[in-house]
Amino acid sequence: MNVRLIALLLWLPAASLAQGFAGLGSSAEGFALPEPNPTFTFPSDDGAHPDFRIEWWYLTANLTGDDGRDYGLQWTLFRTALTPTDGTGWSSPQLWMGHAAVTTPDAHFVTERLARGGIGQAGVTAQPFEAWIDEWTFSGPDSDAILRAAGPDFAYDMTLQATGPRVLHGDAGYSVKSAGGQASYYYSQPFFDIAGTLQLPSGDVTVTGNAWLDREWSSQPLGADQTGWDWFSLSFDDGSKLMGFLLRGDGDYSRATLIRADGTTVAYPDGAFNAEKIVQSQVAGRGVPTTWKVTLPDAGIDVVVSALNTQSWMDTSVPYWEGPVRVTGSHTGRGYLEMTGYE
């Protein structure tokens, strides 16, 4: 059996293949559901929440190499539970999927791992913090974390230090994802300094930069009609940051969080944040928008977001676009763009 197919299936439980990312919108029988006004406790909420169906530890970083070039890096661990039941060893319903990527201005390296929960091959512990799948690891305290991943043609070995607080999105971490009220728990740590070495076919590159960790868990994050999303995490040169997403469906649904340099936040309701496609590129045989006009008039933000490498295609079990971007306009800076559902 095709490993890709398995992964696709586990990433999209109970979904028909044709639904693609829309499968995230299906029902959540038996699993826990996010409730409004949550209270997160750290470090325990850094760990896994196995009674929810899906969860991820999603780290992206904008880097500059000692060669002066821009790079991007991704380290992601997805958890999905086949059933809400418990189980140990091989019968654990928890499945894990890791994605790692490095983007250069002219190349994009991707690799993927799959693992069973319950046997120690992959998992997340909160204290001490470690998220791992096979030899890939993201571990250690915020003040001194390490991050490693490797594929057949690339690898990286990084250290991270947090320079600011965790940031809760939506209403105290309760992030509504559709007009119908579907929601997830969602917090970020956007204030990581990161440094280390990228091992690429062209040679090793020493890099430094900023990383942004997203933590999200839920059991039914999308509305039934929603087919994909365009998600922006932008770090402006003035120290402020913007998280904004656009969920595409019968009617688009957007949310945004403006993060000030001191870590305080302003959450914006549906419609405040806008993203318009400006340039579309041919990527992996399909049209994908790679330059966007992003506006948040309430915060005076009116910028153009363009991909560092338009071909940042994640050729994984569930394919999507994920890559570093440059920001120009009312604000300048860099960031990451994720686009799903461009089948």
Place this chain on the structure above:
Amino acid sequence: MLLSARDVHKTYDTADGPFAVLRGVDLSLEGGQSLALTGESGSGKSTLLHLIGGLDVPDQGQITIDGADIAAMDDAGRAGLRRGTVGVVFQQFNLIPSLTIAANIAFQARLAGQYDATWVDALTDRLGLTSQVAKYPEQLSGGQQQRVAIARTLAPRPRLVLADEPTGNLDEDTAASVMDVMLSLVAETGAGLLMVTHSSALAARLDNRLHLRAGRIA
């Protein structure tokens, strides 16, 4: 004018070089008339008959049947002419061995889409073949086979009947009776008849005679 040939030339390539079989032949025939074509072996009489029957094309000259020029027709056109307008009685009978006598008699009429059961039955009867219809050609004598060929030719009521030594393979008595019935049937249908023969006795029984010598009308 049913049949008209003007200045017909035909040359064949042989091992000894080109051989001019016909060197400018003219003839004409009205419907209901009969014409005997006589000549020595090699005088070109069979060739002329083949040309008129659309089995071959002249190198030069014009052959028209009911005003239509055979030389100008393509293969399919000449095939159409052979099916419905012109009927040929061969010396070798040329029956279809895989078909019964009844099917052989009906064959060309069906091919031409001009099958008339009453007429075919009448022909079968007149030619004395009624008791033979379930047999196959190889079970018949030469005279009987030629009667079948005549019935086949006349079944679609062709406008023009061509006969190439029709009795050449038959003994004298048989030949005479076959000739009698053929002539009377052709006369009944009102078709024109052009018959090749080397027998002057036979030729004498037809309305007109032409003698070919070395590719020309003598």
Place this chain on the structure above:
Amino acid sequence: MIAVTFAALFGHWRRNPLQLFTLLAGLALATALWSGVQAINAEARASYDAAAATLGEGQFDRLVRSDGQPIAQDTYIALRRAGWLVSPVIEGRVADARLIGLDPLSAPGGLTPVGLRNIGGLQDFIVTGGRIFAAPDVALDGAVSDPAIAPGTAIADMGTVQKLLDRPNELDALIVGPQQPLGQTSLDQIAPQLSRQVAQGGSDIGQLTDSFHLNLTAFGLLSFAVGIFIVHGAIGLAFEQRRATVRTLRALGVPLRLLVCLIGGELLGLALIAGAIGVGLGYLIAVFLLPDVAATLRGLYGAELTGTLQLRPIWWATGMAIAVGGTGVAASTALWKLSRMPLLTGAQPRALAVIAGRGVKVQAAVSAGLLCTAFVLALTANGVVTGFVLLGALLIGAALGLPIVLRAVLGFAANRSHGVVSSWFWADTRQQLPGLSLALMALLLAMAANVGVSTMVSSFRLTFVAFLDQRLASELYVTAQSPEQAASLVDFVTPRVDVVLPIMSTQVKIAGRATDVFGARNHATYRDNWTFLTAGKTPWKDVHANVAILINEQLARGADLTVGDVVNVGEQPLTIAGIYGDYGNPIGQAIIAESLFQTLFPDVRPLRFGLRLPRKKVDELVKDLQSEVGLPASSAINQAGIKAHSLAIFDRTFTVTTALNVLTLSVAGFAILMSLLTLTAMRVPQLAPAWAMGLTRAQLGRLELIRTVMLAVLTGAIALPLGLALAWVLLAVVNVAAFGWRLPMYLFPWDYAQLGVLAILAAGLAALWPALRLARTPPADLLKVFSNER
């Protein structure tokens, strides 16, 4: 018009049912042999593919413990966490089935059952259901049948199987994924107790068994060629006989294009009917032969093959394609000739496939060209493809040359003969040759194929039996289940037998090639029984002085090594003292002294032992081992038993070969029969003068029979060297290219004599009926020849 014309054309077959039968039967037989052989091959291959896909056997490297013990699950996790993309496998037996546990998430592509291709299936497999997928021949309660799984095998999740076998946290092997990440920690640091077994890659079980399939394929192809000769003859004859009809039809006004289309359509229809019959017959042949083929392969190579045949759509497709294609090839020239045929000539049927004048010269030139090509290729060919091109050139060249050679021989005989009758006989035979030559070519190919394939199979058998004698020198072979049992076993048997010969092996790289290296005890058993292809003066003495090594032919050929070369085993340099034949083994093998083996590989402890003892004590010892040491009877193998088993396998191989031999010869005999029957009608005018001049009809009939047998004998005389050449190409070119070892070729004159008798019998039988018919031709028919002539 179409219907009337078609009735007239098709009426030919109604009036000549024998011809129709020839055409249909020839085509059907050709298709049947082809598709029957293909069916067997396809079924076998599907079984191997399933086996390979199920186990990753041969496709991927594997990690196993050198001592054969289970691998702890923690070791698996430690390897994954050190960057080793490996996937666990556990294996056991449940209710007579081989039960395999695997992890669908880490298993390399293609290894997991089809039933997992939906999420409900995955959930059922790994979490709630403990779902088992099994091959159709496995009867396990609740198992889901999956034809892609190897016969006799069932598959379940690792967790399910560990539970069923009561082996928690144990694994048997780790499959190494084809792609590994950068920065992997070395195996020694993580799991030094594991050793890596190299994938057999291109030389997996499928390739081994290809040796056998090669015979079958060659046979199938030759049979089809034989059949196509028949079809060509039948179609040619049908066209010739219908020339007059075609001419008449055209004269009566049927367009040429319509005629060509109708005849083409008619042949297509006949080809489809014959193809369908042929595929059906092929299926029957396969059903009949498959159990023997399955047994052969299982015994020879341990390849499991389900004994049941599935009617695969691909056979229908290829069978019909080959029938239609064959008819197309056979009919194309005839149709082309028809379309070019002038309306006014060619009314008289000509003799069948007359070869005369320029045609003969062209044919002779093509034949000579092909034979020259074959000769050049015989000197240069070194690949499987060129080997087959060589075969093709040789066979077609010889077939085309046959009528020319026969013509020359008959001409020579005619010149030398004195009597009136014999002069007439030779001249008449020569005149008849063109009509028979297609059938004789078919006979030539059939006989040559039979000579070639029997030579190959028999040579294989002879070699293999000698090889068995060498390898199975000990009277009894026993296998212990654990090192502890091995120790008590050795203690128990040592005082009871002449000598205990441990069989210890491990896989290493020698000259860059994966090689199983064995440690041999210093004993006369080896010195007395081992034969070498090439060797130094004192190979065993040198080996036991720890300075020499013995290697198999595969390693010698693969790494281009000869006696006297030095290779390293680990760090130890050793001189090659001998090279031995090692038939049916895909990879390299080598033998060193037991003492050196123990120094180099201290972890490897032997579990298998050869025991030398008087033969009559064997049964008693087996009983004692069972009761005293607790060794199951199945773990003790009587050498005589193995040999008998191996020979039984070969006898089954012979069943298959003999059956195909008989079938092919029958087809050729059929071709002769049909040619003669269709010639009979044409023969009457030729024979009538001889009859008129005083030969009796009985004499004529007898001469007809003698003529056919004589032509068969001549053909056989040419077929024998051709068949031997064919065998040589198969053994010395194709086999070496495909498998890396050359089989010595032996000659079997007695077999050839039998074959010759069989072929002559077939030809004689085929000629009998036509000769009888001729002898009974009513004088009236003979007289007709004269009366009908003008």
